[in-house]
Amino acid sequence: MSSELMREKNSGITVSLSQIPDDKLVSIVSPSGRDVVVTQDADEAMALAKKANEVNFDKKIDRRLRIKADLFILPLICLIYAIQMMDKLTNSSASVMGLKKDLNMSGDMYSWTGSGFYLGYLVFEFPSSYLLQRFPLSKCGFVFLFLWGTVLCLCSTPNYIGFEFLRVALGMLESSMTPMLVIITSQWYKKEEQFFRSAIWFSCCGFGSLLGSAIAVGCYDHLKTYTIAGWKVLLIITGLITVLLSFAFLFWIPDSPASAWFLSDEERLQMVQRIRGNQQGFGNKTFKRNQFIEAWTDYRTYLYFFFSVAMCIPNGGLTTFGSILLNSVLGYGVRQTLVYGCYQGLIEFAGCILIASCIRFVKHRMAICMFGCIMNIIFVCLFTFSTDPYARLGGYLCLGTSVIGIFTMISCFASNVGGYTKKMTVNALFLVGYGAGNIIGPQTFLPSQAPQYVGGQIAMVVSYCVSFVLAIALYASYYFENKKRDRLQSEGKFADSEHLQDIEFADLTDKENPLFRYSM
Template sequence: MSEKKEKFIETLEPVLSFTEEDLKDTNNVLTTILSPSGKEVKITSDVDVAMKYAIANAGKDIALDPEVDRRLLRKIDMFLMPILCLLYCLQFMDKLTNSYAAILGLRTDLNMVGDMYAWTGSAFYIGYLFFEPFSARFLQKFPVAKTAAIFIVLWGIVLCLHAVPNYAGFIALRTILGALESSVTVALVIITGSFYKREEVFLRTALWFSSNGLGTIIGSGIISYNVYRDQDKFSIPAWKVIFIITGCLTSALGIGFFFHVPDVPTQAWFLNESERILVVERIRGNQQGFGNKHFKWNQFKEALLDVKTWLIFMFALASDIPNGGITNFGSILLNEDLGYSTAQSLLMQMPQGAVEFVGCSLFAYCARFVKSRMLIAVIGTVITVMAECMLAFSSNKKAQYAGLTLYALGPIGFICLLSVISSNVAGHTKKVTVNAIYLIGYCVGNLIGPQTFLASESPTYQTAKITIVAFGCVSLLCLILIWYCYWRENVKRDKLPSEVTAKFAEIENHEFADLTDKENPLFRYAL
């Protein structure tokens, strides 16, 4: 055995047992080890929230057999997933209200000319981009569900206020709305990762994220279409009614979210005491727990120096340039480019919603059989790029509409990487940081997207369509590179001497020591 490997093993002695006394002083250094990369790592008492619960219940008879595990999973799903899906449905519907309003008189009433409408889409993501680091920090420092609920109520109020009489006020409100909505995805990733095993995360993330499709169906086919049909019955313009309805629905859900969703599994009102203990046990295999309230500079630095972080960022940027354009100009393309009437343009978006909700959920479900979420994401992204080509290069209007509809499968890659961050990025500060960087890429992409729709090219917007295809291809390449990086790292870790992993495994409750994925030799990346 090499001298380096011998030193590695020596640093794991003595085998540790965490105690409640250890946790009183978060600056207490219990031991120093070498990570798989050879870097010194201090194991301190500044651990995960789940550690205290694990220590308090040590020695109890905990039986987590497969039947109990399945029953507990069903219970968590029943109480948690409906409200998470409904929240994401409404938040996407809130984004799309801008697109619906565009063909219901918004541009005319607010005297928008040239690229003024494009900036209503970009303004949202300017606010999102600016506030994302702050919202990520708030969600780490304060109770995650309660903090998110406050943001939800506030953005619902701001959405109602969109019924303003001038363009400057509308732009200001879009910016504030983006800042407030920057909390929702980070919050749901943290909540999902703390309740579910790593192999369960992809499907659950897909279910709540693909509920964007339900938002499209409800927003376009139920709310907007019916408001347009009955617009003569209202005392204010139809586009204002849409903002008020969606805003009220969102604030009402925010209040429900505050009382229904627990901040951590050990506070879940719908679980009894024994079930709370079992939730802690069932996520041990994730090699991470519920979170840590302290900001750790070493984890922040590791996130910034990890090449995978920046590949994830590049994927978000590349995939969301098309998304930003289509989200804000989808209704306009249907109405002005493909020639559908206003009513038809609203109804013709419903199939897109169905494709997203059903298609993305089915793709994620296939991970139960294929056993590789990255492979599924790559296949889904290939189909998306083909759909983008149909929209951009076909001269047949029906083929263009088919491309626009199939593009709704595009989020499968984004969903995959959200689940990857939840299960493959360990260390709570590092996870929050990578989440924030990922969503910054999402913001920048969505900010750029509307600007590629040049007013001078209306109604075909050929530059925007070519841009959509180009960046779709870039996103596919990034996804493949991320997959390769995780695979290569797992191969390296599998070659570690068994003495190293065996000694580390003997450190009691090491899963909840708030170590990063690079520091923990037992950590393996889910592919």
């Protein structure tokens, strides 16, 4: 490739990147003041950008395309996330249905069934993110979903070692789900739409909890009619549901809007116009070393990471010990414990959507995140420190809404991390933090402190306080960086990029693209 640079700075001439020959390069000035070379190894949408500039596009078309995405994409990814949460909670439900007794668990053996899952999640997060970038989305997602469902069925093993091994494998396979849904959300929705859509599919954790608890109650009520243990029936049912869902994903979800089976050729071009303002495009299959390094050297990556760790220490404890806390700490029977799992799922599902809908009135999603963090602190303190058993129960049930902070952050890096390799890397690191927090969480519930588990409850309080401080820090970083970029643009420092058409499809990172603004 030629070393010649096509500089258009201050020329006033608009140049389309999609029309620049392959042997030419374009240099622009990034917000940091350094020159960034824009190469032809751009986003998948760049191939359609030239044609897309010629199609009709207005608010009516934009609305029609959004509705199509809501009808064809959103329901299935919501169901996928619900099933993922349902599968995670089978361990907790199974624990009060005879799992611990049948597999002869003692000491911290049960804690490690929770931590083992997230150990697999943590170890395989980078490989799964790489595979999702490298291979077609629908085919890769199908393989992960099919194997995940198969492994869950096999978790009905008769011994502890086999069960623990399969739990680790299950975590490895499920590590692909959240990054996959983040990719899909950023492909199909504009920045201002991504928060609420992320909230909808993430709130389906509550629907998954409701569905999983309902299945568990049904299995418990018919224990005497099975030829195998009830907890094994629970695992097999949820595993088979996941296997069936994998085929639905394969044949329904397209690899990107550019290949969507339910869009006409004209609508695919219009979709390119629709997501142009995201400054991100559809994706890029090439691993870019510079973007990988930038992700590791961007301080916001570590704010995401430690926020994820702090939020997921309580999550790991609750998903593993939730049923046990209701059973041993609050004194509810096995069936009542499983029924309360349904209530918690319903509160999580409805509460998250209700709070996320406030984005129509409170335009800053980070404000909603901080509000969610405050709620977490209130609810966990009710459960931990209150002497009233009903207040403790209320605090526990409302902790289902704790995922508000997590899906807010997920929507943040879906919107606010530019460059496909960088986005995948930050996404992976956030989920490594997710896995690390969920590994630590069950270990704070010490067997020596059973049945009250005071240490685990205190760890939840501290963790939610830390997550609140980190959310404030991230909000401040976005605010001041946007102010800086607006000032530099008004001073004419970014004139070169302002005359480059299709720059949003050049696969630039948020630090490289001077037209990029962080969505708060």
